[in-house]
Structures are given as C-alpha cells and as structure tokens.
Amino acid sequence: xxxxxxxVWLASELMFFAGLFxxxxxxxxxxxxxxxxxxxxxxxxxxxxxxxxxxxxSIWCQLGVFKAEAGIASRTGKFYELAxxxxxxxxxxxxxxxxxxxxxQILEYSNMFGDGISLNSDAYGSMFYLxxxxxxxxxxxxxxxxxMIIGRTFTSKKFTHHQATGAIxxxxxxxxxxxxxxxxFATIYLLQ
Amino acid sequence: MKVESALFGxxxxxxxxxxxxxxxxxxxxxxxxxxxFALGAALCFMISFFCWWTGxxxxxxxxxxxxxxxxxxxxxxxxxxxxxxxxxxxxxAAALMFIGLAVGWWLVILAVPLVALASVGWVFEYFRGDDAx
Numbered sequence: 560x561x562x563x564x565x566x567v568w569l570a571s572e573l574m575f576f577a578g579l580f581x582x583x584x585x586x587x588x589x590x591x592x593x594x595x596x597x598x599x600x601x602x603x604x605x606x607x608x609x610x611x612x613x614x615x616x617s618i619w620c621q622l623g624v625f626k627a628e629a630g631i632a633s634r635t636g637k638f639y640e641l642a643x644x645x646x647x648x649x650x651x652x653x654x655x656x657x658x659x660x661x662x663x664q665i666l667e668y669s670n671m672f673g674d675g676i677s678l679n680s681d682a683y684g685s686m687f688y689l690x691x692x693x694x695x696x697x698x699x700x701x702x703x704x705x706x707m708i709i710g711r712t713f714t715s716k717k718f719t720h721h722q723a724t725g726a727i728x729x730x731x732x733x734x735x736x737x738x739x740x741x742x743x744f745a746t747i748y749l750l751q
Numbered sequence: 752m753k754v755e756s757a758l759f760g761x762x763x764x765x766x767x768x769x770x771x772x773x774x775x776x777x778x779x780x781x782x783x784x785x786x787x788f789a790l791g792a793a794l795c796f797m798i799s800f801f802c803w804w805t806g807x808x809x810x811x812x813x814x815x816x817x818x819x820x821x822x823x824x825x826x827x828x829x830x831x832x833x834x835x836x837x838x839x840x841x842x843x844a845a846a847l848m849f850i851g852l853a854v855g856w857w858l859v860i861l862a863v864p865l866v867a868l869a870s871v872g873w874v875f876e877y878f879r880g881d882d883a884x
Binding site for chain 1: 780782783786787790791793794795797798801802805828830870871874875877878879
C-alpha cells in the first residue's frame with residue numbers, strides 16, 4: 560500500500576520535472592545566442608564525475624534494500640566484511656555519496672556564480688539554477704529521509720516489516736531522483 | 752493488479768501516440784507539448800509497470816476474481832494511524848517556512864528547526880511510547 564502510494568506520488572513528481580524541462584527547452588528555443596555564450600562556462604567533465612557519484616550512491620542504496628528485504632538491519636560481522644553489512648551500513652554509504660554530490664553541486668554553483676551567472680542575471684542563469692536547484696532540493700530531501708530511516712533502525716531490537724517498507728520506499732525515491740539527474744545532465748551538459 | 756496495469760498502459764500508449772502526432776505536426780519545433788506528452792506517457796507507464804511488477808509477486812486478489820465473494824476480502828488492509836497531531840505541527844511549521852520565503856530569509860532560518868522537529872516527531876511516533884508497534 561505504501562509502495563503503490565509512493566509510486567503514484569513519484570509519477571506526479573515526474574510531471575513537476577516535465578514542467579522544468581519544458582521551461583528549459585522553450586526558453587532555449589527563443590533565447591538564441593545566449594545559450595552558446597553561457598554553456599561555454601559549464602564544466603562537463605566535473606559534472607560527469609559528480610553524476611557518477613550519484614549513480615554509485617544508488618547502487619549502495621539498492622544493496623541496502625536487499626538487506627532490508629532479508630530483514631538484516633545492521634552488520635552481522637566485522638566492519639571490513641562487506642558481505643555481512645546490513646541495511647544501515649549501506650544506507651550510510653549511500654548517504655555519504657549523496658552528500659558528496661550535493662557538495663559538488665554547491666562548488667559548481669560557486670564556479671558559475673564566479674563567472675557572473677546567477678539566478679537573476681539572464682534567462683540561462685534562471686533556467687540553470689531552477690532546474691539543478693530543484694533537483695538538489697530533492698536530493699537534500701532524500702538525504703534527510705535516509706537519516707530518518709537509519710535512525711529508525713536504532714529504535715527497536717527487531718527489524719520490523721514497517722521499517723523495511725520505509726527503507727524500500729526511500730530507495731524508490733532515491734532511484735527516481737537519480738534517473739531525473741541523468742536526464743538533467745544529458746539536457747544541460749550534453750545537449751546544452 | 753492486471754486491470755490497473757492495463758488501464759495505465761492504455762492511457763500511456765495514448766499519450767505516447769499523441770506525442771508522436773503532436774511532434775510531427777509541429778515539425779518537432781515546439782518543445783513544451785512534446786516534452787509534456789512524452790513525460791505524461793512516462794508517468795502512466797511508471798504506474799502501469801509498478802502495478803504489473805507488484806501483481807507478479809502477490810497472489811491474485813479476491814477483487815480480480817469475477818466469482819469472488821465480499822467476505823473473501825476481510826482482514827487487515829494495512830496499518831492506519833489511529834490519530835496523530837504531528838501533521839498539524841508539520842503543516843504549521845512548513846507554512847511558516849514558506850511565509851519566510853515571501854517575507855524574509857530570517858523567518859526561514861527560524862522555521863527550519865521546527866520543520867525538522869515535526870518531521871522527526873512524525874517519523875518516530877510509532878517507535879516509542881504507548882503507541883509503539
């Protein structure tokens with residue numbers, strides 16, 4: 560029940576990002592030369608590395624989900640025995656990678672801002688910060704959800720079905736945000 | 752879940768076809784409608800796929816059986832909160848935060864801890880005290 564509700568909500572989130580993509584393409588089609596002069600400030604290689612970090616974070620998250628489905632909340636072996644890690648350890652790792660992505664995004668913003676591109680400088684600045692900014696807000700929301708899911712594993716001795724559902728649902732959200740970023744990366748950095 | 756999956760699949764296919772027709776008629780020159788139709792189709796296919804995927808893992812529900820009786824569906828539907836005050840706190844805190852976006856950033860900074868407190872309260876409600884499950 561929770562899972563179906565989450566998917567329906569994520570489908571509506573897709574339409575929210577559809578609006579952002581439509582905005583981007585519309586303004587790009589009427590802005591003319593502005594795009595060619597502004598997109599030269601983008602650092603595609605750096606953004607690609609950042610994208611890779613987010614995609615890898617999704618993999619750690621999925622490994623955590625497998626553990627949650629098996630009902631293993633925390634590691635059953637030593638810290639270096641990766642195979643015996645529980646959901647908590649994998650989610651902490653996914654959290655760290657996600658947090659690195661947002662930090663990298665902030666660094667990218669400071670570079671763009673240093674080049675004189677800001678939210679109110681021109682149409683390109685508005686579109687760049689709106690699309691990537693709303694995505695970064697979603698990632699931040701996901702990070703907070705990770706913290707809560709990790710925190711809940713400490714509250715009870717037994718890992719309940721209720722907790723596992725929460726963990727799985729957060730992973731749906733995380734994968735969704737990841738896929739949206741891949742589309743955004745392709746649009747903003749590759750297609751320009 | 753087969754009926755739900757097929758329903759959203761049909762609507763999704765409609766949007767996908769409309770996307771092609773719209774794109775063709777506008778010479779692929781008008782991005783808003785094309786992107787809107789394409790992602791509208793993706794919305795439907797996402798729900799359709801999830802219903803199909805869930806239906807594959809669960810047994811056929813009594814509502815899928817044309818010969819099914821009403822009493823076959825008795826039992827627990829899921830977990831529903833008996834009551835909770837946290838959504839009210841969270842709503843108030845979020846309202847304060849969004850007023851802050853319009854009025855001034857200082858109000859946002861004041862509201863953020865309240866939002867954090869209310870969301871933590873809501874998430875952890877059933878893991879402590881008398882209502883623990």
